[in-house]
Amino acid sequence: MKLEHQVDTFDRIYKQFPDEKYCGLYKMKTPYLMIRDPELINKIIVKDFSYFTDRGFDGVYTDPAINVMANSLLFLKGQKWRMMRQKLKSGFTPNKIISMHDKINECAEHLMKNIDEKLKHTDQIQVKQAMGNYSTDVIGTCVFGLKLDTIKNDNSEFRKHAKKIFHQSRFKLFLIQILQTISLKLVKSLKLQLFPRDSTTFFYSVFKSVINHREENNVVKNDLTQILVEAKKELLFNDNLTDKNKFMESDIIALNKHVQDKLRKEINTNIEKHGAQLNNNFIMDLHYANMVLNETARMYSITCVLLREATKMYNVPDEPIIIEKGQKIIIPLYNIHNDPKYYPDPQIFNPERFSTEQNFKRMNGTFIPFGDGPRMCLGKRLAEIEMLLILSKVLTKYEILPCEKTEIPLDIKNGSGFISSKNEIWLNFKLIA
Numbered sequence: 001m002k003l004e005h006q007v008d009t010f011d012r013i014y015k016q017f018p019d020e021k022y023c024g025l026y027k028m029k030t031p032y033l034m035i036r037d038p039e040l041i042n043k044i045i046v047k048d049f050s051y052f053t054d055r056g057f058d059g060v061y062t063d064p065a066i067n068v069m070a071n072s073l074l075f076l077k078g079q080k081w082r083m084m085r086q087k088l089k090s091g092f093t094p095n096k097i098i099s100m101h102d103k104i105n106e107c108a109e110h111l112m113k114n115i116d117e118k119l120k121h122t123d124q125i126q127v128k129q130a131m132g133n134y135s136t137d138v139i140g141t142c143v144f145g146l147k148l149d150t151i152k153n154d155n156s157e158f159r160k161h162a163k164k165i166f167h168q169s170r171f172k173l174f175l176i177q178i179l180q181t182i183s184l185k186l187v188k189s190l191k192l193q194l195f196p197r198d199s200t201t202f203f204y205s206v207f208k209s210v211i212n213h214r215e216e217n218n219v220v221k222n223d224l225t226q227i228l229v230e231a232k233k234e235l236l237f238n239d240n241l242t243d244k245n246k247f248m249e250s251d252i253i254a255l256n257k258h259v260q261d262k263l264r265k266e267i268n269t270n271i272e273k274h275g276a277q278l279n280n281n282f283i284m285d286l287h288y289a290n291m292v293l294n295e296t297a298r299m300y301s302i303t304c305v306l307l308r309e310a311t312k313m314y315n316v317p318d319e320p321i322i323i324e325k326g327q328k329i330i331i332p333l334y335n336i337h338n339d340p341k342y343y344p345d346p347q348i349f350n351p352e353r354f355s356t357e358q359n360f361k362r363m364n365g366t367f368i369p370f371g372d373g374p375r376m377c378l379g380k381r382l383a384e385i386e387m388l389l390i391l392s393k394v395l396t397k398y399e400i401l402p403c404e405k406t407e408i409p410l411d412i413k414n415g416s417g418f419i420s421s422k423n424e425i426w427l428n429f430k431l432i433a
């Protein structure tokens, strides 16, 4: 039996109603409203957010016995979400992110050393694996305050469990969803879990021991765990989200020589201007690199939909419909990002779509890779800095090219339901003379 990938399911539905602002669909027995119109999307996630404060997860997703992340921001609802978001926000202020800069830089340096070492024996690098390890190290140091060195050791316990959590079988999730339509008690009595128990137990014990150590020894560090020590709560562990985009980015850059050359020129100019430290001012001046990141996020947005639920009855302005309280909403961001109406020739990688001039012209609701409004991604800036730093280091030293093992085009329908490359990404790294 083969399950249709989410990307194909939503694509089919989105394209079936090209002239409609919204349409309906069923997921299992639950009716969903798909919003296709960017103006209405913007109302729902930004302007009229107070009517749509939740993502609409329930059943197995909000039961801590089945979903160990039930109390994370992603799944929390209403007042509990608001309080948690308020607390965690203080860990992601621009100043806090700047203060993590040195730690991220250190991880990027480790990755560079690791690449240099590998290139003594081969000229091909497994980019997906390398970037995954880099992301794990960044999260380990910025969130947990731990030096993990997964870049050196891909088989570390931390990396192994992170991979296990984020490479879930879609079939298992499907099975749990079917069983929950029969009875939530049945799912519980079968002791089924959305995330593998050994891996979640591992992260809890790591996190608990970090917190205990800090409390017992009065250790205060400048990282996200400190916020949580004070909040005494759990954090959404979002490791692999970043690396999914980062390796896609290397792949695209390898296949687009003119983009790579332009990017390298900008990076070198800024190194001359700000010095080789790659500090925050350097990052702020990477305008073209930001355009490349945005274009990558448009084409490969990690998740294909945003989810919301009407928490109050909503009279849709200028439309003959009312969205009833409890109605679940799907926002097909991947389809909008790839709709020729908003992005002509969407399959072509063109960072110029994100020039300052084009950004001014862009309609709200047509570029939402990190979501938008009060429930927007909390780690956006951290993820961007992580990507910009490693990109700058790699491109000043190496030219990246496709090799015979590079998959073209990239298969992005991997087993987890996220948008992520299905197979390893092999690229050729050539030292710049």
Ligand code: HEM
Residues within 6 Å of the ligand: 045, 073, 074, 085, 236, 238, 241, 242, 245, 301, 302, 303, 306, 307, 368, 369, 370, 371, 372, 373, 374, 375, 376, 377, 378, 379, 380, 382, 383
């Ligand atoms: C390229 C990397 C990333 C992408 C594309 C991404 C994308 C997203 C998206 C689309 C959402 C849903 C937003 C919405 O519903 O409006 C989200 C939520 C979230 N993300 Fe990210 N994310 C990334 C990395 C990260 C990182 C590194 C962290 C933390 C260290 C993080 C923390 C969160 C949190 C906490 C939420 C839930 C926010 C809430 O409900 O209040 N993300 N992310």
